[in-house]
């Protein structure tokens with residue numbers, strides 16, 4: 001269940017209260033999966049009941065309650081990252097949500113998440129192919145043809161998933177090269193100016209500090225780790 | 227599909243391959259171990275430059291490992307003379323190269339018959355086997371055409387027919403479906419699968435998941451290292467030993 005898992009993954013980063021969890025989730029998934037605050041709070045209540053989260057400290061000045069992970073909650077997050085998305089029991093969107101969170105929550109081995117999923121999807125594809133290989137593609141009766149076409153539909157979907165995972169991996173690799181290059185150019189510029197000590201004062205491109213301040217959290221404490 | 231009861235037909239034991247030296251050193255493959263049993267088809271997937279072709283060349287004795295051992299049919303490739311190795315390749319191993327390697331001055335049938343003729347099989351017998359092999363990949367009617375008179379996909383199928391001709395026991399194929407449409411690509415995989423079900427061993431490099439899925443096992447390479455495989459899922463006890471799964 002991806003809202004549940006998604007909130008846990010976000011809380012692994014730091015304690016948050018409901019409204020912020022909601023906006024962080026939407027930020028990171030590009031607003032593709034809007035949540036309402038009610039959903040977030042009922043989910044938090046269930047997570048608390050199940051012993052995966054607990055209240056963190058006292059309510060703030062505006063009465064907002066922050067939640068943090070328990071040890072069991074942390075174990076659940078680790079389990080989620082290391083287990084492929086199960087295609088039978090979850091909405092297909094879970095994979096996309098999972099990867100969107102994996103690339104933004106610090107400390108997640110995204111390559112590993114990608115590979116775990118890829119292996120699982122290939123296994124699924126092998127199962128489908130075994131079913132397919134029982135029939136001869138030429139000269140099958142109508143109802144068998146229909147079944148073949150349904151199988152092919154599943155094969156194309158699984159294949160599409162693998163190609164998307166390849167794309168995710170390639171994009172990550174390119175982004176890593178880009179970041180290295182950015183750092184290199186900045187270092188060169190600073191070496192030129194001879195004031196390398198000031199580097200950390202520069203804003204980081206690509207993070208919307210304004211939006212973060214709106215949630216009442218100082219931008220500096222939330223800068224992405226590298 | 228493939229319980230490999232006896233010794234594996236192909237075995238790579240902690241194989242590494244380093245190209246060049248010093249500053250230009252490239253670790254194309256690092257500490258790779260892999261077995262392909264009799265009747266087994268194994269697929270290799272991975273991004274460009276991850277070492278797939280290097281692996282295939284080593285598996286076929288076309289290249290030698292920097293460290294580690296390659297054994298074909300129980301024999302260490304490093305221990306063979308040039309002649310012994312050439313003979314092993316000719317008799318037992320069929321290749322489909324990434325760049326096909328058809329000989330332009332020979333017809334499709336002559337290309338497909340070549341491995342047998344080099345091995346001393348009579349012309350008539352070799353041609354009969356070549357026609358059969360061309361037929362199995364659906365290009366029997368092209369037997370007397372030259373490579374330049376065929377489309378890319380047709381040339382590809384001729385190259386596959388050549389790799390499968392006669393009694394090859396080990397088939398090594400590098401992107402054999404590259405220029406083929408989905409139906410033709412699939413029919414090639416069906417042929418390869420059938421060969422393995424009849425007792426050949428196959429190692430297939432492909433970037434297409436739907437083709438890799440015909441294999442008994444899919445091995446994933448990245449930066450010259452095996453990062454995962456779809457081998458039998460871990461037994462329940464193993465999962466209990468490592469509850470976190472990582």
Ligand SMILES: Nc1ncnc2c1ncn2[C@@H]1O[C@H](COP(=O)(O)OP(=O)(O)OP(=O)(O)O)[C@@H](O)[C@H]1O
Nearest residue numbers: 245246252253254273274275276277278279280281
């Ligand atoms: N003869 C060589 N000399 C130096 N480096 C080499 C040589 N052959 C291969 N390499 C390097 O070894 C690495 C692995 O190459 P390889 O051809 O095995 O990759 P591949 O996985 O087959 O890629 P592709 O999918 O593009 O065919 C690459 O970095 C390549 O540049």
Ligand SMILES: [Mg+2]
Nearest residue numbers: 278279280324
């Ligand atoms: Mg290659």
